[in-house]
Structure formats: structure tokens, C-alpha cells
Amino acid sequence: MSAAAPSKSGFFDCRDSFAATIEALAEADPRIVTVVSDSVGSSKLGNFRKKFPDRMVNVGIAEQTLVAVGAGLANGGKVPFVSAASCFITGRALEQVKADIAYSNVNVKLIGQSSGVAYGELGPTHHSIEDLAWLRLFNNMKLIVPADPWQTAEAIKAAAAHDGPVFVRVSRMAVPALERPEGAKFEIGKAETLVEGTDATIIANGTMVHRAVAAAKTLAAEGISARVVNMATVNPLDEAVIASAAETGAIVTVEEHSVRGGLGGAVAEVVATTNPVPMRILGFPGFVPTGSAEWLFDHFGLNEAGIADAVRQTIARKK
Amino acid sequence: MTSTAPDLRNDQVAAIADKALWIRRRSFQMVYEAQQGHPGGDFSATDILATLYFGVLRYDPKKPRDPDRDRFVMSKGHCTGAFYSVLAAAGYFPEADLSTYMEPLSMLNGHPNRNYLPGVETNTGPLGHGLPVATGIAIAGQIDNADFRTFVLTGDGELQEGSNWEAALTCAHRKLENLTLIIDRNRLQQGARTEDTASLDPLDDKWRAFGWHVEMVDGHDHAQLLDVLSASPKGRGKPLCVIANTFKGKGVSYMHDNVAWHHGVPNKEQYEQAMRELV
Numbered sequence: 001m002s003a004a005a006p007s008k009s010g011f012f013d014c015r016d017s018f019a020a021t022i023e024a025l026a027e028a029d030p031r032i033v034t035v036v037s038d039s040v041g042s043s044k045l046g047n048f049r050k051k052f053p054d055r056m057v058n059v060g061i062a063e064q065t066l067v068a069v070g071a072g073l074a075n076g077g078k079v080p081f082v083s084a085a086s087c088f089i090t091g092r093a094l095e096q097v098k099a100d101i102a103y104s105n106v107n108v109k110l111i112g113q114s115s116g117v118a119y120g121e122l123g124p125t126h127h128s129i130e131d132l133a134w135l136r137l138f139n140n141m142k143l144i145v146p147a148d149p150w151q152t153a154e155a156i157k158a159a160a161a162h163d164g165p166v167f168v169r170v171s172r173m174a175v176p177a178l179e180r181p182e183g184a185k186f187e188i189g190k191a192e193t194l195v196e197g198t199d200a201t202i203i204a205n206g207t208m209v210h211r212a213v214a215a216a217k218t219l220a221a222e223g224i225s226a227r228v229v230n231m232a233t234v235n236p237l238d239e240a241v242i243a244s245a246a247e248t249g250a251i252v253t254v255e256e257h258s259v260r261g262g263l264g265g266a267v268a269e270v271v272a273t274t275n276p277v278p279m280r281i282l283g284f285p286g287f288v289p290t291g292s293a294e295w296l297f298d299h300f301g302l303n304e305a306g307i308a309d310a311v312r313q314t315i316a317r318k319k
Numbered sequence: 320m321t322s323t324a325p326d327l328r329n330d331q332v333a334a335i336a337d338k339a340l341w342i343r344r345r346s347f348q349m350v351y352e353a354q355q356g357h358p359g360g361d362f363s364a365t366d367i368l369a370t371l372y373f374g375v376l377r378y379d380p381k382k383p384r385d386p387d388r389d390r391f392v393m394s395k396g397h398c399t400g401a402f403y404s405v406l407a408a409a410g411y412f413p414e415a416d417l418s419t420y421m422e423p424l425s426m427l428n429g430h431p432n433r434n435y436l437p438g439v440e441t442n443t444g445p446l447g448h449g450l451p452v453a454t455g456i457a458i459a460g461q462i463d464n465a466d467f468r469t470f471v472l473t474g475d476g477e478l479q480e481g482s483n484w485e486a487a488l489t490c491a492h493r494k495l496e497n498l499t500l501i502i503d504r505n506r507l508q509q510g511a512r513t514e515d516t517a518s519l520d521p522l523d524d525k526w527r528a529f530g531w532h533v534e535m536v537d538g539h540d541h542a543q544l545l546d547v548l549s550a551s552p553k554g555r556g557k558p559l560c561v562i563a564n565t566f567k568g569k570g571v572s573y574m575h576d577n578v579a580w581h582h583g584v585p586n587k588e589q590y591e592q593a594m595r596e597l598v
């Protein structure tokens with residue numbers, strides 16, 4: 001199944017990829033249902049509803065019930081893909097996610113839509129820059145943050161194939177399709193190295209990956225060899241890849257998330273307890289001011305220049 | 320019923336109508352310029368907001384944290400076009416600031432932030448928070464035997480959030496007559512009609528069953544709103560629920576009762592047509 005067409009000059013909205021993939025999976029597996037909370041349009045599930053009107057459950061604006069109904073549907077033999085804005089499906093329904101999905105260890109897929117700061121000017125209530133920190137505490141829940149349309153489709157397929165709780169964070173921010181070697185595969189828990197390098201490693205995920213690749217190119221022109229790792233799975237982490245990143249002697253993490261408790265925190269836990277090296281965690285400091293998502297990225301240095309700067313500074317801290 | 324003399328009251332209703340027209344025009348200009356917002360719900364709530372701020376609420380915009388002020392909680396926090404416009408009209412901040420709606424570093428975020436703007440009681444945006452917070456405010460007033468009233472405006476789709484019904488139990492249990500809930504009953508939520516999503520009818524019976532006093536009004540009729548909202552709550556012994564029957568997009572023909580305008584934004588032609596209609 002192919003991802004949907006790019007919108008503007010080679011950039012994609014990964015929700016299209018989610019929607020196309022879930023429709024194809026549902027054709028093949030009658031157990032698959034979608035569960036929404038007045039979030040059909042924002043999940044791009046209008047077409048799914050047309051094709052499978054009896055296999056979409058809309059509970060209304062009621063996210064706690066949304067997640068709990070997902071748990072019940074799994075009990076009844078369905079494979080529910082529960083989809084709503086990432087801020088609400090996690091924050092609003094956190095105890096349902098904990099008790100009904102994770103602790104009960106049921107086969108529910110949570111799709112956190114328009115994650116990070118994609119809602120821009122709508123502000124911190126609608127941003128989801130805490131979701132990974134919250135969900136990372138549920139050790140049995142797989143957490144996937146795809147970086148582009150291909151990886152989004154692969155993550156949705158992997159979630160369907162896995163028997164157990166999975167959270168997939170789907171962005172609406174325009175991202176390019178990443179260049180990958182022929183025959184690249186996606187596996188939950190396996191990171192991919194997109195750029196080889198020896199002086200430092202940039203570990204990124206989601207919307208930050210293509211920015212990290214651009215930063216590595218800038219640095220290469222200065223003679224700095226920066227490796228770029230796409231750590232799409234935040235739980236479980238690919239610890240082997242982190243161990244080899246530490247061998248480059250400097251690590252910079254980049255994520256569309258708070259600097260507390262997300263990808264950077266997860267990587268730091270491994271690095272600090274195995275092979276401590278200078279590290280820098282890039283992300284948002286906390287609640288952000290008014291601004292579009294792109295403006296916020298630039299304001300907080302989550303762009304090519306900001307990442308390159310962080311790499312230079314972190315290399316300078318090497319002993 | 321108010322005790323105001325008939326012609327004074329007519330003047331007041333006419334003044335509210337003027338404010339409502341101004342709010343509709345100004346908020347739509349904000350949405351047009353920002354190319355973002357929730358104009359459909361701005362327009363269904365406009366007459367309610369104008370009546371509250373220019374006929375009901377007791378406040379001094381120069382003393383926004385005055386302990387004696389009446390409290391208003393904008394639970395349907397996505398409708399900042401109308402909310403910010405009415406706050407500016409009420410004197411909480413200069414009208415010129417409305418032009419910064421959603422701009423980088425603006426105080427006028429897409430959802431209201433009490434730390435940026437005077438007149439905002441609590442940060443809303445996630446639905447189903449306003450009534451529980453208002454319940455706490457009203458309980459504080461009850462404990463202190465204070466004179467202020469607490470009003471909260473929710474959407475109707477918003478009532479699908481269970482938190483509202485948890486608070487409803489507490490309000491009735493504590494006989495919070497100092498609290499008034501106004502429901503903007505425009506019968507549309509984000510993607511569809513409420514009755515095609517998770518139906519609410521019979522909504523009045525639900526609130527009565529929860530122990531509330533219920534009033535139904537035309538939510539675009541300033542005189543009806545004024546009567547119901549300004550009547551003294553003393554001795555009622557119950558919280559008041561006002562179901563205001565409204566239309567999403569009220570005031571502009573192509574937006575009227577049209578779900579596409581939940582968060583639709585106008586192009587130039589649409590904006591100009593709206594400005595011709597809003598007179």
C-alpha cells in the first residue's frame with residue numbers, strides 16, 4: 001500500500017499515510033475498527049467511515065470513554081485503532097490509558113494525532129509535548145514516533161501486527177519523504193542510521209529527523225562528521241544503537257516534545273548509566289508562547305541552524 | 320424579572336444589540352486576518368456574551384481580580400474571537416490589541432490564558448473544564464457567604480464530556496444557587512450535529528433530573544437572556560441551567576447552522592459579504 005501523494009512540493013501530512021494504511025488493513029482484517037471522539041475529520045478518517053460505516057465508533061467529545069471503549073472492544077475480539085488529538089487521548093484519558101490499556105495489557109492501538117506543537121497558535125492546551133513523558137512510564141506500551149509517510153504506514157502495520165498496547169504519534173506537520181537504502185525495513189524497537197558519522201551523533205525522531213539530516217549536511221561542509229539516528233521507537237529503546245552513539249563521544253537529541261522526560265530523557269537514562277558522554281537535549285522548555293508551529297520551531301532552535309549549533313557546542317565539551 | 324423602568328430597560332436591550340453587532344464584526348475581522356479561529360461558535364455565543372457583559376455581570380475592568388466581582392468562565396474556550404472582543408469592549412484591554420490575535424508572542428492566544436489577559440478566570444480550551452472550575456469558585460463564595468455570582472458558558476457538544484455531569488451532581492448536592500450554567504445549544508459540534516453523534520436530548524430533562532432549575536431561552540434574544548440571567552438567584556435553592564437555543568454562524572447567511580464554519584475561515588469575498596450582512 002502506498003502512502004498518499006505529497007501536498008506541496010514533496011512535503012507530506014503523515015495523517016494521510018495513516019488513513020490510507022488503516023483503510024487497507026481493515027479490508028484484510030475484519031477485526032479492525034476505529035474509535036473516535038468527534039475526531040473523524042482531524043484523524044482524516046472520513047473515507048474510512050464511508051467504506052466501513054459499521055466499523056467506526058464515535059463516542060462524542062468524551063476522551064476518557066473513548067479510550068475505555070477501546071479496551072472493551074479489544075475484550076470483545078476487535079482490534080481497535082483509537083484516534084484523537086494526541087493532547088486529549090493521552091492527557092485527558094491518562095488513567096484510562098494506564099489502567100484499561102497498559103496495566104490490563106490489552107490489544108489496543110492509540111493514535112495520537114497532530115502531536116507536538118502542530119496546533120501552533122491554539123496553544124499549550126492543544127499541544128502535545130508531554131505525551132511521551134507520560135506514556136514512557138508504561139513499560140509494556142510500545143511508543144512509536146514516525147518521521148515520514150513511509151514510516152507512518154510501516155508503524156501502523158507493525159502496530160496491527162503486534163499483540164498488545166501500542167501508541168503511534170502521528171504528525172500533521174509537513175515533512176519530506178526521507179531517503180533510505182533500497183529494501184529498508186521498519187521494526188518496532190529498531191532505530192535507523194540515516195547518516196554515518198564519527199564526531200557526534202544526533203538522535204532525533206518525528207518531524208525533527210529531516211531537520212537533523214539537514215544539520216548534518218551543514219556540519220559536514222565544515223568538516224564535522226555527525227551521525228544521524230532516527231529513533232522512531234521511544235519504547236523500547238534501541239540500546240545497542242545508543243551504545244554505539246556514545247562511542248562518537250557526543251550526543252544531541254532532538255524532538256518535538258518537552259525537554260523533560262521524552263526521547264532525550266530516555267536516551268540520557270541509558271547514556272548516564274552505561275557510558276556517560278556530553279549530551280544536549282533539544283526540545284521545548286515547557287508551555288510555549290503564542291505562535292505557529294514553524295515559528296515555535298525557529299524560536300526554540302529546533303531547526304537546521306539550532307541543531308548544528310548544539311552539535312558544535314556539545315563536541316566542544318568532549319574531554 | 321428586572322425592576323428597571325420599561326424605557327430604561329429598552330435602552331439597555333438596544334445597547335446590548337449594538338455591542339453584539341460590534342462583537343460579530345470585530346471577531347470575524349480577527350478570524351479573517353489571522354486566517355484561524357472558530358467563527359461559527361463565536362457567532363452562536365455572541366448575544367449571550369454581550370448580554371452578560373453589558374447587562375448582567377458586576378465587574379470593574381480596572382480591578383480584574385477584585386474578590387467581589389462576578390465570575391464568568393468561558394468554558395467553550397475555542398471561541399476566543401467573540402470572547403476577546405467582548406473583553407475589549409468591556410474595557411479589560413485596548414481594542415487595538417485585538418489585531419494581534421494569534422500573532423507570535425501575542426497575549427491573544429487561540430485559547431484564553433489568564434496569565435496573559437485580565438478578565439480571564441481560568442485557562443480553557445480542553446472542553447469540559449469550565450463547569451467544574453466554576454463549581455469550585457461558587458463553593459468558595461458559598462463558604463464565605465459572598466455576594467458574587469458565578470456564570471459559565473459551555474458548548475452543547477462539550478456536554479458529552481463526563482466531567483460536566485460529575486460537577487452537576489456536586490452543584491445540585493450543595494444547592495449552589497449562586498452558580499449559573501449557560502449552554503450554547505447550537506446543536507452542532509466539530510464534525511456533525513450533536514444528535515447524530517452522541518445525542519443530548521431531552522437536555523432540559525437531564526438537568527432537571529440532576530437537580531437543577533432549568534430555563535429555556537432564545538439565545539439570540541437579548542431581552543429574554545437579560546431577564547433570565549439578571550433575575551436574583553436568592554432563595555432558589557438550586558443551581559440554574561439556562562439552555563440558550565442558538566444557531567452556529569448566526570448573523571451571516573452562508574454560515575447559518577452550517578458545521579463547516581466550526582473552524583472555517585473566510586476568504587476575501589466571504590469576508591466582504593459577511594461585513595455587508597452584519598449591519
Ligand SMILES: Cc1ncc(C[n+]2csc(CCOP(=O)(O)OP(=O)(O)O)c2C)c(N)n1
Pocket residue numbers: 037038061063088092357359360363395397444445446447473474475476477478503505507508509567581
Ligand atoms: C477535551 C477536548 N476534546 C476535543 C476538543 C476539540 N474540539 C474543539 S471545539 C470542539 C467541538 C465543540 O462543540 P460544542 O461544544 O458544541 O461547541 P460550539 O458548537 O459552541 O463551537 C471539539 C471537539 C477540545 N477542544 N477539547
Ligand SMILES: [Mg+2]
Pocket residue numbers: 474475476503504505506507508
Ligand atoms: Mg455546539
